[in-house]
Amino acid sequence: xxxxxxxxxxxxxxxxxxxxxxxxxxxxxxxxxxxxxxxxxxxxxxxxxxxxxxxxxxxxxxxxxxxxxxxxxxxxxxxxxxxxxxxxxxxxxxxxxxxxxxxxxxxxxxxxxxxxxxxxxxxxxxxxxxxxxxxxxxxxxxxxxxxxxxxxxxxxxxxxxxxxxxxxxxxxxxxxxxxxxxxxxxxxxxxxxxxxxxxxxxxxxxxxxxxxxxxxxxxxxxxxxxxxxxxxxxxxxxxxxxxxxxxxxxxxxxxxxxxxxxxxxxxxxxxxxxxxxxxxxxxxxxxxxxxxxxxxxxxxxxxxxxxxxxxxxxxxxxxxxxxxxxxxxxxxxxxxxxxxxxxxxxxxxxxxxxxxxxxxxxxxxxxxxxxxxxxxxxxxxxxxxxxxxxxxxxxxxxxxxxxxxxx
Amino acid sequence: xxxxxxxxxxxxxxxxxxxxxxxxxxxxxxxxxxxxxxxxxxxxxxxxxxxxxxxxxxxxxxxxxxxxxxxxxxxxxxxxxxxxxxxxxxxxxxxxxxxxxxxxxxxxxxxxxxxxxxxxxxxxxxxxxxxxxxxxxxxxxxxxxxxxxxxxxxxxxxxxxxxxxxxxxxxxxxxxxxxxxxxxxxxxxxxxxxxxxxxxxxxxxxxxxxxxxxxxxxxxxxxxxxxxxxxxxxxxxxxxxxxxxxxxxxxxxxxxxxxxxxxxxxxxxxxxxxxxxxxxxxxxxxxxxxxxxxxxxxxxxxxxxxxxxxxxxxxxxxxxxxxxxxxxxxxxxxxxxxxxxxxxxxxxxxxxxxxxxxxxxxxxxxxxxxxxxxxxxxxxxxxxxxxxxxxxxxxxxxxxxxxxxxx
Numbered sequence: 001x002x003x004x005x006x007x008x009x010x011x012x013x014x015x016x017x018x019x020x021x022x023x024x025x026x027x028x029x030x031x032x033x034x035x036x037x038x039x040x041x042x043x044x045x046x047x048x049x050x051x052x053x054x055x056x057x058x059x060x061x062x063x064x065x066x067x068x069x070x071x072x073x074x075x076x077x078x079x080x081x082x083x084x085x086x087x088x089x090x091x092x093x094x095x096x097x098x099x100x101x102x103x104x105x106x107x108x109x110x111x112x113x114x115x116x117x118x119x120x121x122x123x124x125x126x127x128x129x130x131x132x133x134x135x136x137x138x139x140x141x142x143x144x145x146x147x148x149x150x151x152x153x154x155x156x157x158x159x160x161x162x163x164x165x166x167x168x169x170x171x172x173x174x175x176x177x178x179x180x181x182x183x184x185x186x187x188x189x190x191x192x193x194x195x196x197x198x199x200x201x202x203x204x205x206x207x208x209x210x211x212x213x214x215x216x217x218x219x220x221x222x223x224x225x226x227x228x229x230x231x232x233x234x235x236x237x238x239x240x241x242x243x244x245x246x247x248x249x250x251x252x253x254x255x256x257x258x259x260x261x262x263x264x265x266x267x268x269x270x271x272x273x274x275x276x277x278x279x280x281x282x283x284x285x286x287x288x289x290x291x292x293x294x295x296x297x298x299x300x301x302x303x304x305x306x307x308x309x310x311x312x313x314x315x316x317x318x319x320x321x322x323x324x325x326x327x328x329x330x331x332x333x334x335x336x337x338x339x340x341x342x343x344x345x346x347x348x349x350x351x352x353x354x355x356x357x358x359x360x361x362x363x364x365x366x367x368x369x370x371x372x373x374x375x376x377x378x379x380x381x382x383x384x385x386x387x388x389x390x391x392x393x394x395x396x397x398x399x400x401x402x403x404x405x406x407x
Numbered sequence: 408x409x410x411x412x413x414x415x416x417x418x419x420x421x422x423x424x425x426x427x428x429x430x431x432x433x434x435x436x437x438x439x440x441x442x443x444x445x446x447x448x449x450x451x452x453x454x455x456x457x458x459x460x461x462x463x464x465x466x467x468x469x470x471x472x473x474x475x476x477x478x479x480x481x482x483x484x485x486x487x488x489x490x491x492x493x494x495x496x497x498x499x500x501x502x503x504x505x506x507x508x509x510x511x512x513x514x515x516x517x518x519x520x521x522x523x524x525x526x527x528x529x530x531x532x533x534x535x536x537x538x539x540x541x542x543x544x545x546x547x548x549x550x551x552x553x554x555x556x557x558x559x560x561x562x563x564x565x566x567x568x569x570x571x572x573x574x575x576x577x578x579x580x581x582x583x584x585x586x587x588x589x590x591x592x593x594x595x596x597x598x599x600x601x602x603x604x605x606x607x608x609x610x611x612x613x614x615x616x617x618x619x620x621x622x623x624x625x626x627x628x629x630x631x632x633x634x635x636x637x638x639x640x641x642x643x644x645x646x647x648x649x650x651x652x653x654x655x656x657x658x659x660x661x662x663x664x665x666x667x668x669x670x671x672x673x674x675x676x677x678x679x680x681x682x683x684x685x686x687x688x689x690x691x692x693x694x695x696x697x698x699x700x701x702x703x704x705x706x707x708x709x710x711x712x713x714x715x716x717x718x719x720x721x722x723x724x725x726x727x728x729x730x731x732x733x734x735x736x737x738x739x740x741x742x743x744x745x746x747x748x749x750x751x752x753x754x755x756x757x758x759x760x761x762x763x764x765x766x767x768x769x770x771x772x773x774x775x776x777x778x779x780x781x782x783x784x785x786x787x788x789x790x791x792x793x794x795x796x797x798x799x800x801x802x803x804x805x806x807x808x809x810x811x812x813x814x
Contacts, residue, residue, distance in 0.1 A: 014421050158768055167768045217648040229734070233645050233652070240640070240736025241624040244769045251730030252764060253659055264729065264764050322671065323658030323730065327636070329647025357659060357671050361565055361574045362651045 015051075018043060019394045022051050023060060026081040027106055027391060028208060033076045052079055058398045059085050060105065060390075081106035087146060088386035089138065089189075091131055092154040092198065092378045093179075095171045095225055096288075098127065100134045102142055103383035105390070107209055111141035112379070122172045124182070132186045148191045149401050152386030154198040154378035155179065156224075161243030164195045170261055171225055190404025194385050199336070200246050201381025202373070203230025204237055206334050208384050211372035215332050219324050220371075221248060222336035227269035233328060249273070253319050271316040274338060281309035292338050299345055313342065314349035321350070322357025325366060332367040336377060340370040422458075425450060426801045429458050430467060433488040434513055434798060435615060440483045459486055465805045466492050467512065467797075488513035494553060495793035496545065496596075498538055499561040499605065499785045500586075502578045502632055503695075505534065507541045509549055510790035512797070514616060518548035519786070529579045531589070539593045555598045556808050559793030561605040561785035562586065563631075568650030571602045577668050578632055597811025601792050606743070607653050608788025609780070610637025611644055613741050615791050618779035622739050626731050627778070628655060629743035634676035640735060656680070660726050678723040681745060688716035699745050706752055720749065721756035728757070729764025732773060739774040743784055747777040 021041045026032065029040065037048045055061035063077050083104030092099040099114040113134055139146045157169025164180020166172075180193050187193070203220035206212040212220075216235040222228040229248030231238040238245045249269035250262050257266025258276075270276060274292060275285035281295040282305060298306035321333060335343050347368060354363050373380055390397040428448045433439065436447065444455045462468035463486075470486050490511030499506040506521040520541055546553045564576025571587025573579075587600050594600070610627035613619040619627075623642040629635040636655030638645040645652045656676035657669050664673025665683075677683060681699060682692035688702045689712060705713035728740060742750050754775060761770055780787050797804040 011421075014418075158766065160768075168766070231734075233640065233647070234643060236641060236643065238640050238645075238735065240769075241738040242736055242768070242772065244736035244766065245640070245734060247733040247736075247766060247769070250733040250766060251658070252726045254662055255660065255726055262766055319659045319662055324734075326654040326657040327638075327652060327731075327734070328645065329649060329651040329654075331648040359565070359575070359651065359654060359657060359669055361567075361649070362647075362654070365649065 016393055018047065018051055019054060020391055023055060023394050024391050026061060026079060027387065031078050031080040033078055035076065037079065055394065058395055060394055060398065083108045087148050088383050089135055089148045089151045090379050090382035090386060091151065092382060093127060094156050094198065098130055098134060099379055100138050101379050101383060102138050102146065105387065111138045113137055124174065124177050128182050128186050131183065135187060148189055149390055149397065150191050150386035151183065151187065151189065151193040152382035153179065153183065153193065153195045154201045154382040155195055156198050158244045159195045159197050161196065161239060164193065192389055196385055197246065198378040199228025200230040200237060201385060202336055202377030203232055204384055205373050205377045205381035206371060207232050209380055211334055211369050212332055217328065217330040218332050218334060219328055219330045220334045220336055221339060223272065223274065223339035224337045225274055227273055231328060248324060251320055251323060268320040272313060272320065277309060277313050280312050281306050289338060292341065296341065296345060310345050311349055314346035315353050318350045318353030318357050322354055325358040325362055329362050332369060334369055334371050336371040340374060343370040423800055425454065425458055426461060427798055430462060430801050431798050433468060433486060434794065438485050438487040440485055442483065444486065462801065465802055467801055467805065490515045494555050495790050496542055496555045496558045497786050497789035497793060498558065499789060500534060501563050501605065505537055505541060506786055507545050508786050508790060509545050509553065512794065518545045520544055531581060531584050535589050535593050538590065542594060555596055556797055556804065557598050557793035558594065558596065558600040559789035560586065560590065560600065560602045561608045561789040562602055563605050565651045566602045566604050568603065568646060571600065599796060603792055604653065605785040606635025607637040607644060608792060609743055609784030610639055611791055612780050612784045612788035613778060614639050616780065616787055618741055618776050619739055624735065624737040625739050625741060626735055626737045627741045627743055628746060630679065630681065630746035631744045632681055634680055638735060655731060658727055658730060675727040679720060679727065684716060684720050687719050688713050696745065699748065703748065703752060717752050718756055721753035722760050725757050725760030725764050729761055732765040732769055736769050739776060741776055741778050743778040747781060750777040
């Protein structure tokens with residue numbers, strides 16, 4: 001009935017929560033001895049023993065006697081997530097490319113592939129067909145049959161999470177596309193398929209495997225054709241009611257600014273998106289990443305026009321960031337997409353302007369860093385999304401997995 | 408180490424979680440039979456029986472045989488939170504007044520008091536003295552000795568939560584004031600004292616006892632001298648790293664706008680704060696709430712200047728709200744402070760403008776409503792804050808409470 005209420009716990013759900021705790025630790029923290037798991041999870045030694053036993057039996061963990069490091073005493077066994085036996089498929093639908101990866105439990109990337117495509121290849125049917133082709137190629141790149149335990153898909157658009165529907169993807173020209181269901185049929189796996197926005201997943205990825213590991217309050221902003229955002233607050237992704245949160249590109253920062261393709265005017269992305277930077281540097285607005293690189297080369301050579309364009313970019317970045325920083329009080333802002341490339345050229349200007357735009361107490365403790373995962377962020381996040389149901393209920397998910405395998 | 412990891416559960420913490428579940432249900436949901444508690448918490452009948460027994464023994468709940476309603480069978484006992492024995496003190500430091508309340512477990516308001524004061528009475532020492540006087544008056548209004556189990560304080564400023572320090576309160580002229588520690592000494596209770604920002608608490612209050620009960624994604628915006636905000640996303644308050652989140656009044660919405668007292672320019676509050684509305688209606692910017700009421704009276708009488716001022720207010724409200732709605736994808740926006748009073752005059756204009764400013768898919772499912780708690784919001788939220796440690800660990804908090812009572 002109310003926000004903070006949570007249902008009571010039965011002993012079954014306690015066991016499940018504890019299995020989750022250990023499996024999540026192995027998945028994200030890597031190999032560990034039993035003693036390390038005791039220290040890291042706060043569970044008793046005997047509980048850890050029993051729970052590890054269950055995970056090993058379920059095929060989720062492997063326990064191996066470690067090679068002695070020469071110190072006295074018996075070497076203690078090392079437990080790792082069973083990477084090889086537990087694989088997910090991560091897919092990404094971007095404007096100019098599609099991409100995919102096979103990722104094992106523990107985060108090991110087993111195969112990866114990216115295919116550029118023209119924007120006019122963006123029809124739904126073609127995209128689904130291309131994604132299936134790409135997935136089959138990934139399967140062939142792997143040395144054993146692939147029966148994924150989950151599929152995660154990053155999409156450059158707004159995703160209605162409960163329905164796995166792309167509600168709107170302006171840069172693809174999509175509206176109300178049931179991409180989840182289409183992929184269930186086309187891929188013909190038994191595994192659950194989950195969709196999310198690409199920037200939301202890139203933000204998640206940075207907190208799990210990137211530059212923001214262990215940081216609970218993160219604002220991720222990504223410069224692409226548009227501007228995407230993903231926010232983690234108090235250790236949790238901000239999703240919103242339907243899954244549409246994080247559309248930072250459509251904050252109004254300039255009421256008399258350019259018309260935005262969303263229908264509004266002066267949205268942040270009309271001031272700091274790729275096209276604006278290129279226009280300010282007197283280049284064609286559709287020159288893309290190559291155009292951005294050319295502007296940076298000019299700036300490095302001291303070209304006044306390029307430097308001015310970057311200074312304007314920094315100013316408008318700080319105007320929008322100031323609002324986000326005041327609203328979220330993050331510990332870290334991560335620059336993704338081409339903002340990550342711009343970082344060394346603009347960070348001093350951004351910091352200066354931000355000192356004026358954000359409240360002192362908030363800005364003075366703020367870290368601003370470039371993304372660690374770069375272009376791989378959405379795909380890494382999609383893999384994490386695909387593992388989520390397994391981590392939430394390890395034994396339940398494995399039972400469903402084996403039941404749904406083709407006989 | 409990572410965002411989503413949570414420590415394993417021992418059986419003690421399970422018992423604690425289940426006591427929390429039942430006590431929170433009684434506190435927020437009101438009286439219940441054992442069967443209702445079984446249905447509401449998902450626990451077994453025998454667990455509920457044992458846990459209720461513990462709560463009764465700890466003095467936190469009362470079990471009474473209900474009067475038969477005439478239906479066949481024995482009437483089943485009704486369990487309620489023990490309101491009289493478990494009281495918190497809620498305090499509020501606003502710009503123009505201080506306020507306080509005694510609130511019993513379950514949310515019953517036992518005594519309340521508000522004292523207007525001039526802005527130049529805002530020194531820290533005077534404020535602490537006034538708060539103590541007001542608390543003693545509340546104690547005298549109650550019919551039995553007050554030994555509160557917690558004190559919650561709402562402050563019109565940015566609060567560093569971990570330290571109970573007011574980091575900055577521009578409208579009070581405060582900076583780095585250890586108000587928590589000062590009140591611990593001055594009130595001389597054994598109970599823990601917790602501080603938070605007034606708008607954050609008003610938002611919490613609306614989700615617990617106001618217009619947003621049961622709604623997990625809420626943006627609360629409050630028009631005062633400045634503009635405050637509180638956000639609940641996925642059922643949890645957005646706090647930020649230090650506690651400074653929710654400063655929606657300082658999003659840049661107009662880069663060429665008025666200088667803001669935060670040092671920036673064109674902050675949302677410079678466009679929609681009380682002073683702007685009054686100036687646009689050709690009234691002194693410091694005419695306060697009475698001035699706002701005069702503008703509304705003029706508008707009701709058809710005065711063109713007042714109507715124009717309200718239309719401008721609506722437009723700028725929508726500009727900022729559009730950004731917040733795109734960033735948070737809330738189910739509900741709540742208008743607090745004088746925005747709540749303006750609501751009937753401006754809501755149509757706000758909705759029209761918002762259709763342009765926010766993404767369709769997000770705006771089309773959005774509720775916009777006036778606050779239910781009005782001026783009481785921060786105080787109601789402060790009481791909820793004061794109960795939080797009791798709800799999180801009922802028996803632990805009671806033990807500490809009895810240990811800390813004067814002998």
